[in-house]
Amino acid sequence: MPPCGALPDMGANSGIDPVELNQVELVPPIGQAPCMARKKSPTNRALGDAIRAARKSRGHTQESFALEAGLDRSYYGAIERGEFNVTVAKLTRVAAGLNVKVWELLRRADL
Numbered sequence: 001m002p003p004c005g006a007l008p009d010m011g012a013n014s015g016i017d018p019v020e021l022n023q024v025e026l027v028p029p030i031g032q033a034p035c036m037a038r039k040k041s042p043t044n045r046a047l048g049d050a051i052r053a054a055r056k057s058r059g060h061t062q063e064s065f066a067l068e069a070g071l072d073r074s075y076y077g078a079i080e081r082g083e084f085n086v087t088v089a090k091l092t093r094v095a096a097g098l099n100v101k102v103w104e105l106l107r108r109a110d111l
Contacts, residue, residue, distance in 0.1 A: 047082065
């Protein structure tokens with residue numbers, strides 16, 4: 001793993017697939033060491049995309065929505081990027097803030 005804040009060597013013999021690297025976030029999860037890579041699951045990404053589309057259709061910025069929903073702005077941004085397995089409680093809070101049902105967000109995400 002490269003030092004914190006540095007990207008790995010992408011040379012021909014590095015063994016790193018650039019496509020795979022594109023799906024890795026260098027943002028540490030809460031309680032873990034900085035710069036620990038996390039892969040986003042397709043399910044979390046789809047749900048995050050559905051949440052983002054619903055938020056934008058209501059004219060909110062991430063910051064204004066997170067404040068209104070009582071969520072930390074950076075945590076909410078990570079939800080939209082698909083970086084977390086969102087709990088039912090948090091998903092319910094997000095859905096309520098967007099004035100939609102949880103099942104509607106899941107349907108929009110094709111889940």
